[in-house]
Amino acid sequence: xxxxxxxxxxxxxxxxxxxxxxxxxxxxxxxxxxxxxxxxxxxxxxxxxxxxxxxxxxxxxxxxxxxxxxxxxxxxxxxxxxxxxxxxxxxxxxxxxxxxxxxxxxxxxxxxxxxxxxxxxxxxxxxxxxxxxxxxxxxxxxxxxxxxxxxxxxxxxxxxxxxxxxxxxxxxxxxxxxxxxxxxxxxxxxxxxxxxxxxxxxxxxxxxxxxxxxxxxxxxxxxxxxxxxxxxxxxxxxxxxxxxxxxxxxxxxxxxxxxxxxxxxxxxxxxxxxxxxxxxxxxxxxxxxxxxxxxxxxx
Ligand SMILES: NC(=O)c1ccc[n+]([C@@H]2O[C@H](COP(=O)([O-])OP(=O)(O)OC[C@H]3O[C@@H](n4cnc5c(N)ncnc54)[C@H](OP(=O)(O)O)[C@@H]3O)[C@@H](O)[C@H]2O)c1
Numbered sequence: 001x002x003x004x005x006x007x008x009x010x011x012x013x014x015x016x017x018x019x020x021x022x023x024x025x026x027x028x029x030x031x032x033x034x035x036x037x038x039x040x041x042x043x044x045x046x047x048x049x050x051x052x053x054x055x056x057x058x059x060x061x062x063x064x065x066x067x068x069x070x071x072x073x074x075x076x077x078x079x080x081x082x083x084x085x086x087x088x089x090x091x092x093x094x095x096x097x098x099x100x101x102x103x104x105x106x107x108x109x110x111x112x113x114x115x116x117x118x119x120x121x122x123x124x125x126x127x128x129x130x131x132x133x134x135x136x137x138x139x140x141x142x143x144x145x146x147x148x149x150x151x152x153x154x155x156x157x158x159x160x161x162x163x164x165x166x167x168x169x170x171x172x173x174x175x176x177x178x179x180x181x182x183x184x185x186x187x188x189x190x191x192x193x194x195x196x197x198x199x200x201x202x203x204x205x206x207x208x209x210x211x212x213x214x215x216x217x218x219x220x221x222x223x224x225x226x227x228x229x230x231x232x233x234x235x236x237x238x239x240x241x242x243x244x245x246x247x248x249x250x251x252x253x254x255x256x257x258x259x260x261x262x263x264x265x266x267x268x269x270x271x272x273x274x275x276x277x278x279x280x281x282x283x284x285x286x287x288x289x290x291x292x293x294x295x296x297x298x299x
Contacts, residue, residue: 007066120270194234
């Protein structure tokens with residue numbers, strides 16, 4: 001297949017480019033830094049700086065849309081929220097406009113989203129069967145708008161899958177890159193009361209799930225990309241400390257997290273118990289469903 005990716009240079013995108021190239025697909029990556037694409041995504045990967053470079057004669061069979069400015073790295077000022085919104089919702093709108101004007105339309109759009117779509121669910125389980133969110137925090141509104149803009153491609157006849165991704169465990173970035181140092185120094189511990197749920201997925205399983213959705217012509221709509229075994233924060237942090245052979249004895253109290261992270265603290269103090277019901281119903285098999293084993297291959 002000829003595949004156009006956005007966010008192909010990121011933590012998930014780079015690994016996905018490698019997996020797709022290994023399957024023989026030909027790739028084109030939209031990037032603000034096109035000169036870095038061949039080094040990050042593969043020598044034979046073509047780069048586009050802007051969607052205006054998607055010429056009417058170009059033919060993509062599939063589009064995978066992962067771009068988005070990092071959510072947790074910086075405080076959520078009004079200006080930062082605009083960047084987070086524009087890099088997801090704005091870019092997806094532009095992508096759908098480009099799809100609409102393409103002579104040869106792709107058959108499928110796999111578009112990013114996150115389990116933040118469900119907001120803070122407390123003790124309730126979140127299945128992907130339900131499409132509506134009543135959560136009103138910024139992350140939930142962002143995911144809902146991001147998904148809605150991707151769904152507009154359905155009107156052009158595309159099969160659209162929404163990738164509601166959990167916390168991705170990978171060796172070279174993301175959640176573990178942030179947690180590894182304090183936990184390695186024995187300075188880690190649960191956050192708040194530690195009862196909040198964390199729904200995670202090892203990156204190899206995320207890649208396998210995306211390849212599965214790319215190939216399954218019957219797949220459409222929202223999919224939870226999470227392992228079938230979500231954990232409470234206290235259990236996750238205990239497992240991480242154990243994997244690093246360190247104690248997890250220094251809890252981070254609510255007020256300290258709110259002081260340090262401001263509005264973003266709810267990402268750490270709230271949580272979602274998300275289950276991958278649709279993937280499991282499709283006979284998808286997780287290779288790394290157990291947290292101890294998933295951490296072992298991710299650290
Ligand atoms: N990793 C996770 O645990 C996780 C969990 C849930 C959801 N997600 C979502 O999945 C997507 C991919 O995640 P990731 O971890 O691979 O993200 P990442 O490493 O931060 O990469 C995101 C990509 O988005 C592009 N980007 C960054 N800022 C941008 C901006 N201001 N405007 C336009 N493009 C911008 C970058 O591409 P260029 O620099 O080449 O332009 C970058 O490669 C993200 O949208 C993320 O929100 C990730």
